[in-house]
Amino acid sequence: MIYIQEAILHIFDLNTNEPIYSFAGLNLEEKFTLDYIHAMIAKVEDSDNMKEGQLAVDNPIIPLFQRTQTDFVAATKGLTDKFFDITKINPEIPPADLLFVLFTMDEVPCLGIFKLNYSDSVTHHVSYETETLTNQLIMNRSILPSARQAIQEGLVLNLEQMEYHVIEKKHMITELAEKVFYFTELFLGDQPKPSLKENISIIKKAVQKTSKAFNDEEFQVLASTKEALVHSMEEEKVIDHRVIADSLFGDNFAKKEKFYAEVEDMGYVDRAPAEVAVAGPKYSKQKLRLNNGIEISIPLELYKDPEVVEFINNPDGTTSVMIKNIEKIKNLF
Numbered sequence: 001m002i003y004i005q006e007a008i009l010h011i012f013d014l015n016t017n018e019p020i021y022s023f024a025g026l027n028l029e030e031k032f033t034l035d036y037i038h039a040m041i042a043k044v045e046d047s048d049n050m051k052e053g054q055l056a057v058d059n060p061i062i063p064l065f066q067r068t069q070t071d072f073v074a075a076t077k078g079l080t081d082k083f084f085d086i087t088k089i090n091p092e093i094p095p096a097d098l099l100f101v102l103f104t105m106d107e108v109p110c111l112g113i114f115k116l117n118y119s120d121s122v123t124h125h126v127s128y129e130t131e132t133l134t135n136q137l138i139m140n141r142s143i144l145p146s147a148r149q150a151i152q153e154g155l156v157l158n159l160e161q162m163e164y165h166v167i168e169k170k171h172m173i174t175e176l177a178e179k180v181f182y183f184t185e186l187f188l189g190d191q192p193k194p195s196l197k198e199n200i201s202i203i204k205k206a207v208q209k210t211s212k213a214f215n216d217e218e219f220q221v222l223a224s225t226k227e228a229l230v231h232s233m234e235e236e237k238v239i240d241h242r243v244i245a246d247s248l249f250g251d252n253f254a255k256k257e258k259f260y261a262e263v264e265d266m267g268y269v270d271r272a273p274a275e276v277a278v279a280g281p282k283y284s285k286q287k288l289r290l291n292n293g294i295e296i297s298i299p300l301e302l303y304k305d306p307e308v309v310e311f312i313n314n315p316d317g318t319t320s321v322m323i324k325n326i327e328k329i330k331n332l333f
Contacts, residue, residue, distance in 0.1 A: 053192030
């Protein structure tokens, strides 16, 4: 249960390259405003790009976060200064407004920070000059994302434990001459755990490297990997790399050790919370692209059913795919 207590929007002025502070909060009696805020929170909490972290007890940003519960407006101004001090000297970071939200989630006090990137949009402008009314087209360069649009950066912070959920994107930082996750590394001064999407990507890359090292058929191993991932997410609500290794490699300890070494090198977080619903619908099917351009999508539960599909290894080294017992074909034009 989410209860919104306060919210405020601070603006970044493109003309002066400086923030324009609000001295009062948003009107929370407006249903549109509440719906928009709830949508922003969901974009962080329900994303497979969401990463988890916890601020160190000596992190210098913590006092500002704590102050939001007693002096919300002043504390958000301080956080805005810190954030815009980073973004305004790094032109590769898109300009944006900052939406701050103080709320409770299941009775736990939380702070939300959502970076609302600007986009361009054409609108009309009515002018009245020399006694002539004229309708003109103008370009508005400060359009905020709608409730349905994605956002690149957002934070939901537990104000009691200083644990946070974050979505973010790498951008070029001039001083460092490289792309970094500036939201966590520079603004929060922290490094979160990999997201569900990153964790799955690590598992996939580790399986690919292992199958290549042992000359296994990659498409078959990856198909089995997807099944093992889905099973782990459905049954355990986590991604367990040891369960996946058992499913893929059985008693082959050499393959398991290679796989374990690869996931460790890439920063995998073991038994991180994971659900198929968050990971997305693509995990309900096996999708194959053949070298002749043919693409096949097979429901996960049918992939290993020999009465439905069969992969045949031919003497010349090629593979044939046989789809069986088809009663009806529909063109999805």
